Amino acid sequence: xxxxxxxxxxxxxxxxxxxxxxxxxxxxVRGVQKMVDEDRYCIDxxxxxxxxxxxxxxxxxxxxxxxxxHCVMTAEDGTREERTExxxxxxxxxxxxx
Amino acid sequence: xxxxxxxxxxxxxxxxxxxxxxxxxxxxVRGVQKMVDEDRYCIDxxxxxxxxxxxxxxxxxxxxxxxxxHCVMTAEDGTREERTExxxxxxxxxxxxx
Amino acid sequence: xxxxxxxxxxxxxxxxxxxxxxxxxxxxVRGVQKMVDEDRYCIDxxxxxxxxxxxxxxxxxxxxxxxxxHCVMTAEDGTREERTExxxxxxxxxxxxx
Amino acid sequence: xxxxxxxxxxxxxxxxxxxxxxxxxxxxVRGVQKMVDEDRYCIDxxxxxxxxxxxxxxxxxxxxxxxxxHCVMTAEDGTREERTExxxxxxxxxxxxx
Numbered sequence: 001x002x003x004x005x006x007x008x009x010x011x012x013x014x015x016x017x018x019x020x021x022x023x024x025x026x027x028x029v030r031g032v033q034k035m036v037d038e039d040r041y042c043i044d045x046x047x048x049x050x051x052x053x054x055x056x057x058x059x060x061x062x063x064x065x066x067x068x069x070h071c072v073m074t075a076e077d078g079t080r081e082e083r084t085e086x087x088x089x090x091x092x093x094x095x096x097x098x
Numbered sequence: 099x100x101x102x103x104x105x106x107x108x109x110x111x112x113x114x115x116x117x118x119x120x121x122x123x124x125x126x127v128r129g130v131q132k133m134v135d136e137d138r139y140c141i142d143x144x145x146x147x148x149x150x151x152x153x154x155x156x157x158x159x160x161x162x163x164x165x166x167x168h169c170v171m172t173a174e175d176g177t178r179e180e181r182t183e184x185x186x187x188x189x190x191x192x193x194x195x196x
Numbered sequence: 197x198x199x200x201x202x203x204x205x206x207x208x209x210x211x212x213x214x215x216x217x218x219x220x221x222x223x224x225v226r227g228v229q230k231m232v233d234e235d236r237y238c239i240d241x242x243x244x245x246x247x248x249x250x251x252x253x254x255x256x257x258x259x260x261x262x263x264x265x266h267c268v269m270t271a272e273d274g275t276r277e278e279r280t281e282x283x284x285x286x287x288x289x290x291x292x293x294x
Numbered sequence: 295x296x297x298x299x300x301x302x303x304x305x306x307x308x309x310x311x312x313x314x315x316x317x318x319x320x321x322x323v324r325g326v327q328k329m330v331d332e333d334r335y336c337i338d339x340x341x342x343x344x345x346x347x348x349x350x351x352x353x354x355x356x357x358x359x360x361x362x363x364h365c366v367m368t369a370e371d372g373t374r375e376e377r378t379e380x381x382x383x384x385x386x387x388x389x390x391x392x
Contacts, residue, residue, distance in 0.1 A: 067336035096292030140263035194390030
């Protein structure tokens with residue numbers, strides 16, 4: 001994954017941005033632990049978990065965007081087919097259907 | 099989408115296979131209408147809806163597999179970036195995060 | 197599932213509304229078959245499948261809302277626990293994690 | 295959320311179990327940061343993110359199971375309807391459709 005100075009549109013993100021998002025997600029998971037520990041209202045905890053999932057999926061899509069651009073597209077003819085299959089299977093797992 | 103005589107591994111499928119699956123899905127949706135109409139036990143109806151979603155996602159992944167192979171990979175350098183973005187965004191919508 | 201004259205807020209819906217939505221979904225699935233048959237642009241087909249999934253989930257949530265209100269809440273003490281478990285498991289299957 | 299000595303079947307879990315799972319998830323998120331930082335193979339990172347999502351959803355379903363049992367079912371008649379709606383909406387957000 002290349003570090004690019006100028007992130008572009010869509011899901012693409014630099015390595016630094018992805019790590020920064022993952023740090024934020026780590027903090028959110030710690031926040032949920034605290035909420036559960038303090039017996040906070042369950043619906044609020046679940047809403048927070050949904051937000052974490054959205055953030056994780058954004059990171060995953062960012063990684064796959066980068067991967068599609070740099071590893072799949074530029075793969076030699078012999079491995080491209082295999083890489084595409086790998087990519088689509090990774091999406092399948094994200095969907096929870098593997 | 100090319101029609102290939104020999105479907106391969108993973109999510110890939112021929113056009114005929116995709117249409118056959120969609121016909122089956124159409125029948126399943128009709129079945130759910132009947133279940134609702136006959137006041138069938140709600141949990142069974144929802145279980146059937148989950149099965150339909152799984153089948154639809156398999157079709158979507160089959161289409162995206164084909165697309166990645168034939169439209170994205172073989173795109174000219176100028177449009178490849180754009181096509182990749184489109185592909186990842188399509189996955190994002192499947193995840194329900196757009 | 198009771199038929200109510202006045203549907204209320206959130207996901208709740210009358211039996212008639214649910215059946216009408218399922219008919220629309222059936223038509224959408226047929227539309228996707230046609231799109232695949234006509235070799236329409238794959239990304240557009242997948243976008244349409246995402247829309248169908250969203251519509252199916254709305255139906256499922258409507259059914260579960262009705263079920264929670266009428267079958268789980270009013271269950272006798274002895275069966276309520278079991279019904280709750282059934283409800284949460286049905287949600288788990290919708291999430292694609294079972 | 296009551297702490298029970300004996301967790302039961304399905305998605306239900308004690309408070310301690312939920313916190314233990316969230317700590318494990320926090321560690322997994324830190325692991326993903328490390329993977330991204332070390333430029334590990336993207337597909338492996340995404341597979342790990344999918345596993346975290348599955349674990350988070352299991353926690354969410356555990357919380358909602360507990361909530362349905364203790365807060366919704368035992369709610370007074372006046373608030374039960376509202377609580378059900380809240381529960382189903384929380385599930386909708388988990389599905390990424392809100």
